[in-house]
Amino acid sequence: MTGPAPAARRESTVIIDCHGHYTTVPKTLHEWRRAQLAGENPDPAGPAISDDEVRASIESGQLRQQRERGADLTLFSPIAGQMGHHLGTAADSVLWSRVCNDLIARVEALFPDNFVAVCQLPQSPGAPIDACVEELERCVTELGFVGCNLNPDASGAFWQTPAMTDRSFYPLYEKMCELDVPAMIHVSGSCNDAVHHTGAHYINGDTTVFMQLIQGDLFKDFPDLRLIIPHGGGAVPYHWGRYRGLALDMGREELEDGLLRNVWFDTCVYHQPGIDLLTSVIPVKNVLFGSEMIGAVKGVDPRTGHNFDDTKRYVDGAAFLTDEDRAAIFAGNARRVYPRLDAKLRARGR
């Protein structure tokens, strides 16, 4: 043991859930969006939501569960399923993103110890990426956000947009590198009756993007770009042999030597065997603790008596992980992938 003593390490470890959405947002936000999409031109400043309403929506939901489960801080972003990039116009998307992101900034302002803001981007099928670059810059430089969510299928489960390795995304990647913020790759809702939102589209999105990255050369052009693939990397760790084999068949490097310099997976996998596989197949340095709480699966597993999405238990329960591994998954890796988060925490002595 050459590192700090366990007691010292524990003292400085802030348990970071890298994946939370504001799913408990007051309903007035949904009403505002409905009005926007109906062409009723709601107040461009967004719905009137008081600080007390924000507090109540957080305290009874995410904050309570964060505390109950033993996490300290959540990287918090607007509801992924409501980004709805396939809905409305590009201009609608710009305004909607500002409204949603501003609300996230208010959550962080009210609960700076518990939530750190991550933004949605105003993508829109076929629209240039410029609006996303602008909104990212606004959120990071003016509001102190530490990352963004980037949708690989702005067509809502019809996959009618280019791969994420397409040059049309490059201005955004340039800005991400300049600002030193990562993106979580996260689809939004499915408008496709054949493709369930959280049960198919989310997981498929993760899987599809990983394969796009194997095919492309994105990280040659952006060696410092950092992408988090959520939901445990979709199907990828379970099929790690398939992806290694496909990559090698294509003359690519071993994934551990190539893509995993730039790609991380979260732990949004809702049972112990899944987390055991994830953490045994994927190098620990590439795994970030995440729960997506309160999100896709809200119930309690009758076999364990705990919420399916209480993923901290599974990481705690992965028997072969060392304390150092857990510290990396719960805290260290996130601070490395989100340097602006690390800077915030350091500034507060955490």
Added chain:
Amino acid sequence: MTGPAPAARRESTVIIDCHGHYTTVPKTLHEWRRAQLAGENPDPAGPAISDDEVRASIESGQLRQQRERGADLTLFSPIAGQMGHHLGTAADSVLWSRVCNDLIARVEALFPDNFVAVCQLPQSPGAPIDACVEELERCVTELGFVGCNLNPDASGAFWQTPAMTDRSFYPLYEKMCELDVPAMIHVSGSCNDAVHHTGAHYINGDTTVFMQLIQGDLFKDFPDLRLIIPHGGGAVPYHWGRYRGLALDMGREELEDGLLRNVWFDTCVYHQPGIDLLTSVIPVKNVLFGSEMIGAVKGVDPRTGHNFDDTKRYVDGAAFLTDEDRAAIFAGNARRVYPRLDAKLRARGR
């Protein structure tokens, strides 16, 4: 131990690979298809391929590997990626399916101990299912096929066809039940640049269909319908907690009590930890040995020195499986799911 003694069991165990495609088919078949899609009206009887050509294409490929790997028999179907239901007209699809299926029948006729035929179906986006019903009946009753492959996305990775629980599929399901044959759910090629064929579309197809089945009530209407979801069930076993949780949130039964009466997964998962997860999470009775050899991943894993798709090794290596479990995965389950295969084998004293 109340069953037969191990020696007796081994004697009667035929190791069945439930998932093989005729990927080594003579090139004249591809040329015929090209001509068909180009409107050149090639001979409707199909390309001239001699028995010697068929023998050579099989002996040097699938048969050699089958023997080297220690399997006995493969459920053999036309190349999945070439079904191409999104290409050409519905009439093209009918003729193409007949040509492909007739070739598969010839493979079985030449190698009856090693290959048993499974058919592709002449699906076509928006076309009625009748042609599929007819081709299934022809293949099963006239040619002795034991199952079929059914494509859940005849639009080629744009997901512009109804869910598999849609009533438009019901005439096919009725015929499958009447003939007592199962379907392997298997997409074809991707014509979507954003979605890689074997690295994304295949796995997404599996995942998407499982979620459709959770949402629907298909097996209430067809309690005897049997579906195999290939590629280890896509992302499903890795995310078993998510699917259990989503099902319970929707007021459905536990998956083990519900869907797994009608759904099986194969073992096309190309590394040991994946097979360990599959066989520990999914009841052994719901797992069928499959390799998809020669298929998606053709290379040798430099870490093991064996082909990635040599899945028999992983099933052999899953330390906690009993001999009885392995006999079920390698043989017994397939004979139960494909009763016409079982009848063929019994008729030959196997």
